[in-house]
Amino acid sequence: MQEKFGMRPTIIISDLLIKNHAAIANSLCRILDKYAIKCEILETKDIWMRDFMPFLLDDGRLVSYVYDPDYLKGDKYNNLRTKIQPLKEHINLVLDGGNFIRLGGKAIMTDKIFKENPSKTKPEIIETIKQKCALNELIIIPRQPYDMLGHSDGMARWIDKNGVLINDFSNESKSFNDRLIKALKKYGLDIKFMRYGEGFFSKTRDWGAYLNFIKINGLLIVPVYGTDDDYIAIEQIKKIYSGCSVETINLSEIIELGGALHCIMAEKFG
Structure with a gap:
């Protein structure tokens, strides 16, 4: 996200993070406090x-949307569905925030x-999101074939308005890597890569989650x-985001549940 007039947003985390992952919550709060960033706690189901x-x-x-993803269908997931009442600004489409990476007037989502939203055409979906979120461009990238979530926030992150950082998926699948690069180059973006050794990616170790960081003004928490x-x-991250202070936090017990740092935080101003 891009901060409003240099303001620092307030970070919001779930009360369940504190109850079930106290060490992570405490480490996160210490980092936020060090940089004078406010943190609020919200009671949620997830x-x-x-x-x-x-x-x-x-x-x-703040723009709400229909949170009813296909990966939470069925009664067994009722305990995970936290519903937000539609706000004045609302997108009447099914989507989720892990698949929305924005900087200014540009955003990245997977297909x-x-x-x-099968009842809508692709142009209708794109235009609706662009209008509601004040976007000039909505960049659609292919999702990883075995990723049931279809999130973009572990695949690509903005460096600046003209540049993106993506995982180098060539060790996993050259054809998928080529498709991802082609989709981004269509918009004239400068692409930089997070590179890993052979065997880094697998179906059980989809660790693009190093890109699942949070950026707040000049602070990067990875x-x-x-x-x-x-x-x-x-x-690699320090070199690419050379103007940022970089803090780290161990998320090993969270990644096993299917997400990382960007996934467990939301923002608001004020």
């Missing part, structure tokens, strides 16, 4: 705040958005997992 909380726009508006790859990832 720790994945990003998925259901409204989008924060640069002018301070999962089309599957979630998840690490207590592995040898942490150093490789952090050194």
Whole structure:
């Protein structure tokens, strides 16, 4: 996200994060306090705040949407569905916040958005989101074939308005990597890569989650997992985001549940 006039947003986390993952919550709160960033706690049914909380726009508006993703269908997931009442600004489409990465007038989403809204045409879906979120461009990228969530926030992150950082998926699938690059180059974006060694990606170790960081003004909080790859990832991120202060937090117990740092936080102004 891009901060309003340099203001720092208030970070929102779930009460369940504090109850069930106290060490992570405490570490996160210490980092936020160090940089004088406010943190609020919200009672929810799920720790994945990003998925259901409204989008924060640069002018301070919050935009709600229909949070009814296909990966939470069935009665067994009733305990995970945290519903947000529709706001004045509302997108009448099924989507979730993990698949919305915005900077200013541009946003990136995977093509999962089309599957979630089969009654709408692709142009209708794109135009609706662009209008409601004050976007000039909505960039659609392919989702990873085995990712049932279809989120973009572990695949691509903005460096600046003309540049994106993506995982180098070539070790996993050259054809998918080529499709991802093609989709981004269509919009004239400068692409930088997070590179890993052979065998880094697998169906059980989809750790694009190093990109699942949170950026607040000049602060970057990056998840690490207590592995040898942490150093490789952090050194690349520090080089690419050279103007930022970088803090790390161990998210190893969270990643096992299917998400990382960006997933457990939402923002608002004020």
